[in-house]
Amino acid sequence: MAVLILADHDNETLNDQTAKSVTAAKAMGGDIHILCAGSGCSGVAAQAAKLDGVAKVLCASDDAYGHDLAEPLADLIVSLAGDYEHLVGGATTTGKNVMPRVAALLDTNMISDISAVESPDTFERPIYAGNAMAVVKCGDPKKVITVRGASFDATGEGGSAAVEEIAAVANPGLSEWVEDKVISSDRPELTSAKIVISGGRGMGSKENFEIIDKVADKLGAAVGASRAAVDSGYAPNDYQVGQTGKVVAPDLYIAVGISGAIQHLAGMKDSKVIVAINKDEEAPIFQVADYGLVADLFDAVPKLEAAL
Amino acid sequence: MKVLVPVKRVIDYNVKVRVKADQSGVDLANVKMSMNPFDEISVEQAIRMKEAGQVEEIVVVSIGVTKNQETLRTALAMGADRAILVEATDNAENDIEPLAVAKILKGIVEEEQPGLVLLGKQAIDNDANATGQMLSALLGWSQATFASKVEIEGDKATVTREVDGGLQVIKVNMPAIVTVDLRLNEPRYASLPNIMKAKKKPMDTKTPADYGVDVTPRLVTVKVTEPPARQAGVIVGSVEELVDKLKNEAGVI
Ligand SMILES: Cc1cc2nc3c(=O)[nH]c(=O)nc-3n(C[C@H](O)[C@H](O)[C@H](O)COP(=O)(O)OP(=O)(O)OC[C@H]3O[C@@H](n4cnc5c(N)ncnc54)[C@H](O)[C@@H]3O)c2cc1C
Numbered sequence: 088m089a090v091l092i093l094a095d096h097d098n099e100t101l102n103d104q105t106a107k108s109v110t111a112a113k114a115m116g117g118d119i120h121i122l123c124a125g126s127g128c129s130g131v132a133a134q135a136a137k138l139d140g141v142a143k144v145l146c147a148s149d150d151a152y153g154h155d156l157a158e159p160l161a162d163l164i165v166s167l168a169g170d171y172e173h174l175v176g177g178a179t180t181t182g183k184n185v186m187p188r189v190a191a192l193l194d195t196n197m198i199s200d201i202s203a204v205e206s207p208d209t210f211e212r213p214i215y216a217g218n219a220m221a222v223v224k225c226g227d228p229k230k231v232i233t234v235r236g237a238s239f240d241a242t243g244e245g246g247s248a249a250v251e252e253i254a255a256v257a258n259p260g261l262s263e264w265v266e267d268k269v270i271s272s273d274r275p276e277l278t279s280a281k282i283v284i285s286g287g288r289g290m291g292s293k294e295n296f297e298i299i300d301k302v303a304d305k306l307g308a309a310v311g312a313s314r315a316a317v318d319s320g321y322a323p324n325d326y327q328v329g330q331t332g333k334v335v336a337p338d339l340y341i342a343v344g345i346s347g348a349i350q351h352l353a354g355m356k357d358s359k360v361i362v363a364i365n366k367d368e369e370a371p372i373f374q375v376a377d378y379g380l381v382a383d384l385f386d387a388v389p390k391l392e393a394a395l
Numbered sequence: 396m397k398v399l400v401p402v403k404r405v406i407d408y409n410v411k412v413r414v415k416a417d418q419s420g421v422d423l424a425n426v427k428m429s430m431n432p433f434d435e436i437s438v439e440q441a442i443r444m445k446e447a448g449q450v451e452e453i454v455v456v457s458i459g460v461t462k463n464q465e466t467l468r469t470a471l472a473m474g475a476d477r478a479i480l481v482e483a484t485d486n487a488e489n490d491i492e493p494l495a496v497a498k499i500l501k502g503i504v505e506e507e508q509p510g511l512v513l514l515g516k517q518a519i520d521n522d523a524n525a526t527g528q529m530l531s532a533l534l535g536w537s538q539a540t541f542a543s544k545v546e547i548e549g550d551k552a553t554v555t556r557e558v559d560g561g562l563q564v565i566k567v568n569m570p571a572i573v574t575v576d577l578r579l580n581e582p583r584y585a586s587l588p589n590i591m592k593a594k595k596k597p598m599d600t601k602t603p604a605d606y607g608v609d610v611t612p613r614l615v616t617v618k619v620t621e622p623p624a625r626q627a628g629v630i631v632g633s634v635e636e637l638v639d640k641l642k643n644e645a646g647v648i
């Protein structure tokens with residue numbers, strides 16, 4: 088049997104998550120195939136074909152798949168499912184949107200957000216905001232999985248898989264795309280950056296958040312935020328790191344004006360080195376920080392920028 | 396229009412979770428349980444739609460143990476009209492899987508015929524983020540997950556979704572499944588008079604068998620363990636010292 092991975096991409100560039108899902112898939116057994124579904128996405132298929140360990144790329148280029156709408160995408164995956172034992176997506180908003188729909192259509196339970204593959208039918212996944220790790224075994228013939236990117240290294244390049252064009256299946260026409268509101272930035276992506284600097288409620292305002300941006304620019308870092316900072320409008324929603332936001336594990340994570348609630352820690356505690364800057368020496372973030380600085384951030388952050 | 400709002404009873408988000416010594420799961424004995432925070436947001440959304448004259452009736456449903464009555468009473472006190480309790484287990488530590496929950500909800504949807512089902516995007520205990528999508532698949536309805544804005548006009552809903560790249564706006568056919576994200580609204584607290592009134596609101600009790608659903612888990616939990624603990628490091632005295640350590644000790648910049 089084989090593994091089918093739903094590629095994460097924006098019709099132009101393959102997201103790093105796909106290469107991480109391939110690493111997870113290597114432990115599931117069988118040939119690895121990647122499905123690139125999108126609109127005008129043949130370039131993405133070519134990128135996927137280069138990933139090490141991939142045997143075949145299926146490319147379904149159709150307007151119905153251009154915006155990751157769940158219903159047509161799930162129907163496409165289900166139409167291909169007969170050939171596969173494992174159907175895998177990233178634990179990204181695309182994978183989380185589509186894969187449970189696939190699982191229900193195949194009458195199997197969803198195995199969400201796996202952090203390790205113990206064997207082809209046994210997987211580890213964090214529960215309770217990462218405060219417990221569950222190992223679950225799936226006896227169903229089909230396993231529908233999303234993969235936590237922060238827990239797997241990206242597979243390398245060097246492959247040369249064949250790309251097969253496949254036709255679209257009927258679109259149920261239940262929903263339509265209206266618009267994307269995307270703020271483009273030259274900074275690296277949060278989930279693949281080597282360094283992340285995040286601001287919390289302590290930043291006090293959207294304007295103040297710019298001192299974080301300045302440090303990020305010097306370090307070539309991505310910028311993140313706590314839920315409180317996003318809720319307060321200091322940072323956009325896609326900056327949120329945590330249990331219900333993005334999970335990151337960079338080489339260096341700098342938390343500024345963040346108290347360290349378990350829901351935030353859930354998204355960053357696997358970072359290699361953690362730095363916390365907080366004026367409250369009792370803040371729980373210091374319990375996970377390798378380097379803590381008890382200071383007013385409005386004093387420390389500009390100094391940090393100057394020192395870099 | 397009628398709105399159905401499934402609410403899950405979970406460990407309170409402030410409680411420090413303890414893994415059981417026998418690795419069978421998480422200790423739920425004598426810990427504070429609350430409504431899943433995302434479900435408070437969907438109850439609030441339903442109430443606001445009712446206040447705006449778009450909704451006639453809000454039905455809340457919870458699947459689990461008898462004590463889920465408390466969670467349903469909370470939703471009724473916030474402003475829901477009627478509740479359905481599905482007693483599916485006698486032990487709160489037996490989590491009912493998203494697939495089984497979705498199948499039971501499908502049965503309830505067929506009986507109640509709501510025009511909209513509002514679910515949380517994720518239960519903060521199993522962190523599955525699956526039930527709404529599964530229910531939508533089983534019903535063959537449209538789905539709009541991770542909603543931060545929902546506007547209904549006739550037979551379509553325009554939903555703004557929180558996605559990895561920012562926001563995505565989609566238009567879905569009604570009836571629809573919507574799962575709610577954190578920024579949709581700030582849920583209200585129930586007032587004392589409303590808590591009193593909620594005691595008189597109707598609550599039906601059902602079982603999974605009423606909907607022909609078998610809740611036996613499809614995934615077997617082999618073990619549940621504590622994640623490796625992280626050790627606290629050092630407190631540095633100055634920004635200069637911090638930069639020095641990051642360069643020369645950790646080698647990360
Ligand atoms: C269902 C649910 C899901 C959630 N999901 C997430 C999630 O995914 N991610 C997430 O982050 N949170 C999440 N939360 C919220 C979480 O519980 C916390 O409320 C949140 O992380 C707190 O953000 P904060 O640390 O920025 O704010 P606070 O806890 O208010 O901390 C602010 C910190 O800034 C410090 N500070 C203030 N001023 C200064 C200054 N001038 N200089 C230095 N330090 C200063 C203070 O000492 C304090 O420690 C979730 C909560 C719920 C209920």
Ligand SMILES: Nc1ncnc2c1ncn2[C@@H]1O[C@H](COP(=O)(O)O)[C@@H](O)[C@H]1O
Nearest residue numbers: 401402458514515517518523524525526
């Ligand atoms: N046992 C349950 N009873 C009622 N609603 C539930 C239950 N389990 C899940 N849900 C609903 O499904 C949402 C997502 O849960 P999950 O897919 O488990 O992360 C929750 O926010 C609830 O709205």
